[in-house]
Amino acid sequence: ADTMRRQIREMHTLTSRPFGVNLVLDFPQEERLAVCLEERVPIISFFWRDPSHLVSRAKEGGAIVMHTVGSAADARRAVDAGVDVIVAQGWEAGGHVRGSVATMPLVPAVVDAVSPVPVVAAGGIADGRGLAAALALGAAGAWIGTRFLASNEAAIHPRYRERILQANEADTIYLDNLFDIRWPNAPHRTLRNQTVQTWETTGRPASGKRPGEGEVIGTSKSVGPIVRYQSYTPGADSEGDIDAMSLWAGQSVGLVSKTQFAAEIVREIAEQADSILRQLP
Amino acid sequence: ADTMRRQIREMHTLTSRPFGVNLVLDFPQEERLAVCLEERVPIISFFWRDPSHLVSRAKEGGAIVMHTVGSAADARRAVDAGVDVIVAQGWEAGGHVRGSVATMPLVPAVVDAVSPVPVVAAGGIADGRGLAAALALGAAGAWIGTRFLASNEAAIHPRYRERILQANEADTIYLDNLFDIRWPNAPHRTLRNQTVQTWETTGRPASGKRPGEGEVIGTSKSVGPIVRYQSYTPGADSEGDIDAMSLWAGQSVGLVSKTQFAAEIVREIAEQADSILRQLP
Structure with a gap:
């Protein structure tokens, strides 16, 4: 929580624009949420499981609350719990994936379920074509991950x-x-x-019975030893067999081919989407 | 082939607009292709496996050739074989699915691979929002299946x-x-x-070892007895345990909620896409 507080304060010095903190609800987040609210984080984004018990606290603390869902039914439940903005995450997304419906059919179904609550499309979007498509599907914006992994700012291993x-x-x-x-x-x-x-060539054995269970394949200054099958984002501060670690990536990875500054990525995506929507139909 | 010839002739009496015949290359199609070309079918669409051996015959016979792919690499191979139009089918599509990449990330990757060859987006599209999104992704059009299953014209079981x-x-x-x-x-x-x-509750047993293998669950006038696990589109001429048959559907099924005439569906989708693209950005 101290690290987080320091990072939030740094963010406030770097921008006066809104930014968010993502809290994964498979882990205890009460303390981190309290820090976020004390430090006036403008947007709290919840991920995984039911956020109902934390939504009102976040809103009373002055934050806008987002929640990521994988189905229209989950979206309705989140809105009923007071969530301000729904993130509809398609199956093609990278990292942890909440549902099994792809972005193209998911976004309109979620929009129909919660309109006029704004819906952000996530999964499979890496450029202005994807942003323009998301807007056409009825989304208010796009959530983009993989493309930013290739940014200069992302503190991932080279x-x-x-x-x-x-x-x-x-x-x-x-x-x-x-x-x-x-x-x-x-x-x-x-x-x-x-x-x-x-794992595939050995017949996809169940967790606990896989080749090399428990084997230390690297270390990170911030996290310590990394074992095979660990859920870990290979950081710039890690070393070891990076290729064997969890290399999170969405299917939009095929559209990511160069390293850029984050601001340049944002500008390029917005301009391309704008240009596409001006040219169509 | 006689049935097919009769159906093609009927199509020619019903429209002077282009129409296509889809040939699945997991089965012998030489004879059907010959009938299509004799009967001047304007568009031959190949699905599944490498179409190279049939492309030039179809083109010499005067047809435009489409091929459905699930990856950019397959799209490039198809274009190298002379295919005129690529159909990029996302994983969310219904019925038989060629690849494992969803429509949103697949279409731009395929467009980048084969441009200026036209790409049609398939999978997850059921309304004007989906068509507008497909066009934004760089597609020249959309291939829509599930929505038309609900049309009055589709000869499926009620x-x-x-x-x-x-x-x-x-x-x-x-x-x-x-x-x-x-x-x-x-x-x-x-x-x-x-x-x-x-099948899921019995532990997903392999083909040949599933509960009720070989059990006749219905019959169709045109196809005969239907067994459990048969790849079969429940037809208007079938009877039996329809609920237990292969009920092909894409994830866009959530956007399909009424029965309409096919012409009305086409008009509605085109008008909605047009209206969306005029209003954005």
Whole structure:
């Protein structure tokens, strides 16, 4: 929580624009939420499980509350709980994936379910074409992850960034619980790597019975030893067998081919979407 | 082939506009292709496997050739083989599904791979929002299936149509080879039904070892007896346990809630897409 407080204060010195903190509800978040509200974080984004018990506290603390869902039914429940903005996350998203419906059919279904509550489209979006498509589907905006992993600002390991830049749209895999150490039972999408391939060629054994369970494959200054199958974002402060770690990536990874500054990525995406929507129909 | 010839001739009497015939290349199609070309079918659409050996024959016969792919690499191969129009089919599509990349990230990747060859987006599209999104992604048009299953013209069983109208976006499942009798090893998407649920609760046994293998669950005038796990589109001429059959549907099924004439569906989708693109940004 101290690290978080320091990071939030730094953010406030870097921008006067709104920013958000994402809190994953498979872990206790009461203390972090309190820090966020004390430090006037403008947007609290909840992910995974039912956020009902924290929504009113966040709103009373002055934050706008977002929640990420994978179905129209979950979206309705979130709105009933007071959530201000719904994030509709498609199955093609990278990292942890809440549902099994792809962005294209999910977003209109969620919009129909919660309109006029704003819906942000997540999953499969990496450029202005995706943003324009999201807006056409009825979304108020797009949530973009993978493209920003390739930004200069993302504090990921250079080898992970290299893998992102090289991968094409068919190089990811959706996994029910492969990288489940430290975060069990949470489906996710990563690049196919040697850990995935070995698990597949050995017949997809269940968690606890996989080749190399418990094997330390690297270390991170902030996290400590990293074991095989750990849910871990390979950080700039890590070393070891980066290629064997959980290389989170969405299917939009095929559209990501260069490293840029985050501001440049945002500008490029907005301009491309604008240009597409002006030219169509 | 005689039935097909009769149907093509009927189509020519019904319209002077272009129409297509879809040929699935997991089955011998030389004879059907010859009939199509003799009868001047304007568009030949190939699906599944490499179409290279048939493309030049179709083009020399005067047809425009389309091929459905699930990745940018497959799209490039198809264009190299002379295909005129690429159909990029996302994982959220209903019926048999060629790839595992969703429409949102697939279409731009395919467009980048084959431009200026036209790309048609398939999978997850059921209304004008989806068509507008497809165009924003760089597609030249949209391929729509599930919505037309609910049309008055679709010769499907009324109970199957009812299931389509009732289902929401989360009610489908992608299956590697569950409904594999008569068409093995071809992944597909259907509504979850009792056949799917029983197979899941019995531990997803392999083909040949599933509960009720070989059991006749219905009959069709045109096809004969229908067994459990058969790849079969429940037709208006079928009877039996329709609910237990392969109820093909894409994830856009959540956007399909009424029966309409096909012409009305086309008009409504085009008008909605047009209106969205005029209002954005």
